[in-house]
Amino acid sequence: MIDWVILAASAVKMLIMIAIVMGIAIILTWVERKQSAVMQDRIGANRADILGLRIIGLFQPFADAIKMITKEDFIPPFSNKFLHTLAPVITFFAVLVVFAVIPLGPPLEIAGRTISMQIADINIGLLFILAFGGLAVYGVVLAGWSSNNKYTLLAAVRGSAQMISYEVCLGLSLIGAIMIYGTLDMTDMVLQQSGYWFGWIPRWGIIMQPLGALLFLPAAIAENKRVPFDLPECESEILGYHMEYSGLRAGMFMFAEFIEIIFIAALFTVIFLGGWQIPYLYWDGFHWPWGGMWYLPFWFVKTLEFLALFGKIAFMIYFMILVRWTLPRFRYDQLMRLGWKYLLPLGVLNLAVTGVVLVIIGRI
Amino acid sequence: MQKKVTNITFNPGFKENIYYPEVFRGLWITNRHFFVNMWRHTLNLFGIRTKVRPAVTYQYPEDPRPAHYRLRGRHRLTEKQNGAMRCTACMLCETICPCDCIHIVPGESPDPHIEKFPEEFTIDLLRCCYCGFCVEACPVDAIRMDVTRTEMAGYTRDIILTKELLLGKVKAHPWENWIAEGVEEKAG
Numbered sequence: 001m002i003d004w005v006i007l008a009a010s011a012v013k014m015l016i017m018i019a020i021v022m023g024i025a026i027i028l029t030w031v032e033r034k035q036s037a038v039m040q041d042r043i044g045a046n047r048a049d050i051l052g053l054r055i056i057g058l059f060q061p062f063a064d065a066i067k068m069i070t071k072e073d074f075i076p077p078f079s080n081k082f083l084h085t086l087a088p089v090i091t092f093f094a095v096l097v098v099f100a101v102i103p104l105g106p107p108l109e110i111a112g113r114t115i116s117m118q119i120a121d122i123n124i125g126l127l128f129i130l131a132f133g134g135l136a137v138y139g140v141v142l143a144g145w146s147s148n149n150k151y152t153l154l155a156a157v158r159g160s161a162q163m164i165s166y167e168v169c170l171g172l173s174l175i176g177a178i179m180i181y182g183t184l185d186m187t188d189m190v191l192q193q194s195g196y197w198f199g200w201i202p203r204w205g206i207i208m209q210p211l212g213a214l215l216f217l218p219a220a221i222a223e224n225k226r227v228p229f230d231l232p233e234c235e236s237e238i239l240g241y242h243m244e245y246s247g248l249r250a251g252m253f254m255f256a257e258f259i260e261i262i263f264i265a266a267l268f269t270v271i272f273l274g275g276w277q278i279p280y281l282y283w284d285g286f287h288w289p290w291g292g293m294w295y296l297p298f299w300f301v302k303t304l305e306f307l308a309l310f311g312k313i314a315f316m317i318y319f320m321i322l323v324r325w326t327l328p329r330f331r332y333d334q335l336m337r338l339g340w341k342y343l344l345p346l347g348v349l350n351l352a353v354t355g356v357v358l359v360i361i362g363r364i
Numbered sequence: 365m366q367k368k369v370t371n372i373t374f375n376p377g378f379k380e381n382i383y384y385p386e387v388f389r390g391l392w393i394t395n396r397h398f399f400v401n402m403w404r405h406t407l408n409l410f411g412i413r414t415k416v417r418p419a420v421t422y423q424y425p426e427d428p429r430p431a432h433y434r435l436r437g438r439h440r441l442t443e444k445q446n447g448a449m450r451c452t453a454c455m456l457c458e459t460i461c462p463c464d465c466i467h468i469v470p471g472e473s474p475d476p477h478i479e480k481f482p483e484e485f486t487i488d489l490l491r492c493c494y495c496g497f498c499v500e501a502c503p504v505d506a507i508r509m510d511v512t513r514t515e516m517a518g519y520t521r522d523i524i525l526t527k528e529l530l531l532g533k534v535k536a537h538p539w540e541n542w543i544a545e546g547v548e549e550k551a552g
Contacts, residue, residue: 038405039398043421214384326394327387342382 005113013119017099025258028317030060032258035318036325065251073247076147083146088245088252091139095260098132101125102266103187105276105305118187125186126178129267130171133223136260137163140225140232140241143253147244155241158332159225159232165339166222166229172347173215176354177205177271182363190275200289202279205272211350213272215343220264221320222339224257228327231335265316269309273316276309431511436496438513439487441530442506449531450506453480457498457507465491466498487525489516 030045034057037044046057075081105117122128137160144156181189195203206213222229233240242253269275280286281304285296296304330338379385404418422429431437442450453470471483498507516523 035398037419038401039394041397041401041418041420043419043423322391322394322398323387326390337381338383 006115009115010119013117017102017104017119018096021096021099021259021262024262024317025255026061026065028258028261029064029254030058031317032321032324033060035321039322039325068248068251071247073249076149076244078148079244080146080148083142084244085249087139087143087146088242088249088256090142091136091256092252092259094132094136094139095256095263098129098263099266101128101186102263102270103190103275104309105302106191107187116187121185121187123183123185123188126174126184126189126271130167130174133170134167136223139253139256143245144241147241149244151239152241152243155232155234155239155243159241162229162231162335162339163223163225165336166219166343169215169339169343169347170219170223172344172351173212173219174271175347176209176212176350179351179354179358180205180208186270190270190277193274194277196279196289202274202277204274204277209272209350209354211346211353213268215347215350216268216272218338219343220268221323222335224260224264226257226261226320227324228329229335230329231332234329261317261320262313265313265320268316269312273312275312276305278304278308281305431514433511435511435514436494436499436509437511438489438509438516439492439498439525439530440508440510440513440532441485441527442508443531448475448478449481450504451482451485452478452504452506453482454503456501456503460497460501462495462497463491463493465489482527485527485530487530489523489525490521 034044036042044057045060046054048054048057048059048063050059050062075084100120101118101122103116103118107114107116109115118125120128140159140163141156144152144154144159147153177189178184181192183189183192189205193202193204197203197207201207218229225232230240233242242250245253280288281301283298283301285301286294288294401418404413404416407413407416408418444450453468455468455470458466458468465488467484467486467488468482469484470480473479473481475481494509496509499509
């Protein structure tokens, strides 16, 4: 028996999610150029205009898209055509499908039904994310190998080694959070971050798991293959795994990277920054820890929560672009040393300390 | 004499190997740049403190970089008040020119008070090294090099300024694309 209402709700949620993610990713291509320009005392892309209307270059993504679509889409004759076509699709799929378990808000009660604000309300959310995050390696390896080019193959080998190494750190840094929340369900994780310590410190993941958050960010950026971990790509000198791609296929790789920025920001927000929660905001308004209340209408609270989620995501995106335009790239041995000799032991340490604390306070 | 060599050794310790302290120091600097520049951009948007530049960029065609007042740009021949050329074809500039780029063909002036004037005055601009010796050598202030005329580009390898171009008789393009026009005119 199919519940048609749930099915329709899922379809609507899917459309909304794809619209939001794609919209942010399109704007991000401009934001990254503009933010880096302002950081480096430059002005950045401000020339694209429609009929003389140039809103500080906000039409730049359209110009980029037109350029990318009208470029020649060249498949090298010496490549494996099927896998060469498949690789960007896999990369794109792997980064887009994980948005299915990102909750956009608390479950809504509409007409006697509880409608979750996730697309797929599954209780293995985090495992789902890690599994499909692992799938992204196939995009790198297939792109590098099917191009039948020595440089892309070397880049793919570098990339797969890096991604597999950092996936270990990624998983390990999240286990501490999983131990505290005791669940893999993303909505449940956010709801568990709603309490307060001593009545005023919000129990967000970053306060309960500071080391976990510090380990998660570099591992996630390395998974995304962005500077300072852009060894597989390094478009400037040693050539990346998508060297033999042109036009819209190369654009798909680039776009997948921007989508993954949003995804990492969303994941960090949900696990460590309390998701849609604003400190001291309850369903009927602000309850200040020093006493007193500020009543707000219900719809206003819901809007605030939605905006808070995207504000946090925007902050994390800002932070990741800041990192990308500040740090130089790691050398290969530095990359491996950081991953295996520093992040991994620290992750194990975080795990042990979390376990001991949980036993002491009697949660296990 | 032996050169003085300073050896700098850098032994990264735990603080450097763990990267975090140094990373956050670097992030703080770029972050500060971002917010300071954004603040200045915002102020400039409302016309406040426009002397403080938020970016080092010059928005070139609209807002060119200010040139030094002694910059030596493209040559120009000057005229007297009655419209005749100041140049008396004394050949001093052609003689002093280290690049041998000025070529003058003297002729008899129609004015009975003046002995000579240049029938042809051509400058091969690609040979010119913009030393400014011709300006200094000229006894009658007939040739000048202007600060404003710095945008020089052409589509061919023989960019030759004729007397009309140097006098400004041939109308220049608004984008100072005048050399290409002159060359086309000469060829046509």
